[in-house]
Amino acid sequence: MKIDDQWAEARVEATRDLSATVREFTLRPAAGVAPWNVGSHLRVRLSADGQDLLRSYSLVGLPQDSVRDGVYRIAVKRVDPSRGGSRCMWRLSAGAVLRIAGPDNHFELPLAAPFTLLVAGGIGITPMLGMALTLARRGTPVRMLYAARSPDELVYADRLRAALGDRLATFTDAEGTRIDLDAEIAALPAGAQMLVCGPAPLLQGAQSAWQRADRPTTALRFETFGSGGLKGAEPFWVQVGGQKDGRMAARIEVPADRSLLQVLAEHGIDTMSDCERGECGLCVVDVLALEGEIDHRDVFFSAEEKCANRRLCACVSRVRGGGVVVDTGYRPDPN
Ligand code: FES
Structure with missing residues (x-):
């Protein structure tokens, strides 16, 4: 069950390939653009193979240009x-016409910090572009670290370079360059904040480095896109336990290209969700038994909680080498 279902129509006005794997979409909402601030995202309702899909995409660029x-x-x-x-x-x-909801913002950019370090990995650049442009325009001290697989995947780099100059540092796997988060954090002045958006390994690395530097947790903000784990996705089984009568439902297969949350919903097992990116914790289910290992892909649980394997985020996390018995808290109506 998805909370908040305020959907409106928007037409795809144009598409533009920023690289071989990243495409920009310009959407014109029928009801006009609502005011938004950097870090906001749109929810998009899609239909694929007869299934309803809900996705969140960060708004790119400056709000004033959008409006x-x-x-x-x-x-x-x-x-x-x-x-x-x-x-x-x-x-x-x-x-093409889409259904959209929002914008909403769970990744706001505080503007009072004396210095901001922006860290983007891959498509995590999308909310960070507007943040970098906003800080540069305001003359607020900022540095940006931007990593991608190859130079041509550093989308929006030209625009960023024009705004930030040598305050932008880029890194690519192809060139063998990597962000040294410990060194970058050590160089920050007191009171600095860090905002990170990228795949789970980058976020986990940033969280660990921030903790090692003994920086205040409130000065670290992050957002992920919840699709990538440390390991590849493989199919696994799930069984829903915890029924009132002690019965166990039949095993269900979760294919490699579907999330546990999607598969539970398809089988009529209602689970709350919101971000679908492993951030909010609304989709958490209890783990009653496990065969294999859990590939925790969320940024909601701490490292200790992930090690304990007592709960998992159904929207992004998966199992490798077997399956899992979960309690979703869902109790079907006996009538
Ligand atoms: S829906 Fe937000 S963590 Fe899964």
């Missing part, structure tokens, strides 16, 4: 294998 032009811009990475969202988005061309 002036009457459009939202999002950028979507083509993911292989896709859980459905990116495949669906990449099929859309100009003229």
Whole structure:
């Protein structure tokens, strides 16, 4: 069950390939653009193979440009294998009509910090572009670290370089350059904040480095896109226990390209969700038994909680080498 279902129509006005794997979509909402601030995202309702899919995409660029032009811009990475969202988005061309909700913001940029370090990995650049441009325009001290697999995947780098100059540092796997988070954090002045958006390994590394430096947790903010884990996705089974009569439901297969949350919903097992990116914790289920290992892909649980394997985020986390018995808290109506 998805909370908040305020959906409106938006038309795809244009698409633009920023790289071989990242496409920007310009969306013109029928009801006009609502005011938003950097870090905001849109929720998009898609349909693939008869399934309803809900995805969140960060708004790209500056809010004032969006409002002036009457459009939202999002950028979507083509993911292989896709859980459905990116495949669906990449099929859309100009003229297509989407259902959207929002914008909402769970990743606000505090403007009072004396210094801001922005860290973006891959498609995690999407909310960070507007943040970097905003801070640069305000003359607020900022440094940005931007990592991608290859130089051509550093989308929006030209725009960032024009705004930030040598305050932008880029890193690519292809060139063998990596962000040294410990050194970057050590160089920050007191009171600095760090905002991070990227895949789970980058976020986990940033959280650990921030803790090692004994920096205040309130000065670290992050957002993920919840699709990538440390290991590849593989199918696993799930069984829903915890029924009032002690019965156990039949095992259900979770394919490699579907999330546990999607599969539970498809089988009529209602589970709360919101972000679907492993951040909010609304989709958490209890683990009653486990075969294999849990690939925790969320940033909601602490490292200790992940080690304990007592709960998992159904929207992003998976099992490798077997399956899991969960209690969703869902109790079907006996009538
Ligand atoms: S829906 Fe937010 S963590 Fe799963």
